[in-house]
Amino acid sequence: MLRLSCIDYLSDTNELQSMASSTIPANFYRVEDHIHSCFEHDNNAPYDSKAMRYESVVRSTLYNFVMWGTTPSDYARFAREALSSCKGTILDVGCGGLCHTARLYAQSGRNLILLDYSIVMLRLGKARIEKLANPFPANIQMLHADAFHLPFAPSSIDNVVSFGVMHLFKPKQEYVSSLLGVLKLGGRFFFTSLTTDRSLSRLYIKYLEKQQELTDGLSSAEVVALFAGKTTTLHHKTIGSMVFIWGVK
Ligand SMILES: C[S@@+](CC[C@H](N)C(=O)[O-])C[C@H]1O[C@@H](n2cnc3c(N)ncnc32)[C@H](O)[C@@H]1O
Secondary structure (H helix, E strand, O other), X not given: OEEEEHHHHOOOOHHHHHHHOOOOOOEEEEEEOOEEEOOOOOOOOHHHHHHHHHHHHHXXXXXXXXXXXXXXXXXXXXXXXXXXXOOOOEEEEOOOOOOOOHHHHHHHOOOEEEEEOOHHHHHHHHHHHHHHOOOOOOOEEEXXXXXXXXXXXXXXXXXXXXXXXXXXXXXXXXXXXXXXXXXXXXXXXXXXXXXXXXXXXXXXXXXXXXXXXXXXXXXXXXXXXXXXXXXXXXXXXXXXXXXEEXXXX
């Protein structure tokens, strides 16, 4: 992989260029067109091997309805609301293969940094954008990086979103702190998380915990409490067993 400085990496648009001055001096490696990485070598991310399995269930209306009491359109709608209320650059942490967001992102014209720990998921996302936008939008950067070691300076990012990711981790508080940590004061955030609110979801989460797919299932109220005292405004709603959280830092 070609080693780049963050200035090289972030030089595509004026918006990202201005961000470069506020990023920490991380090294980025060019993986291929439109994808850069913070990792010099393959990081063997868990989702590299389960990308296709994940994608096949997460797009299913039946799966989402039965297991989580939601529909895929709930996720797409929340992402659309996020984009329309954010100004400036948007960082999507754990963007995955963009199965609910590719169309929105491809057409948005917004400066987007799409970050994921799995290179396989990033490539799926890139392929989806390529199908929808030719040439690939210059305002979209894809970044292979770790949410717990974000390569950005504290309080440097205009907006942060993360859809369906925080339920994966045991240190959920650390996850929230990491993402809110790089968000500017006054910047907007949008998160979603699976919860144990419905009994069927609770049982399924227990099963997924045994499969080491996710850890420490929490209720909506417990997830919302992770944000307490860290933000200026905080809103939330629950559909089925998915909590949607948004606000201003
Ligand atoms: C359940 S998927 C959600 C994908 C997408 N946001 C969606 O709504 O479909 C979780 C994603 O988080 C990514 N992920 C897991 N651990 C991560 C980490 N430490 N840093 C960044 N991304 C991570 C996975 O690779 C995967 O793509």
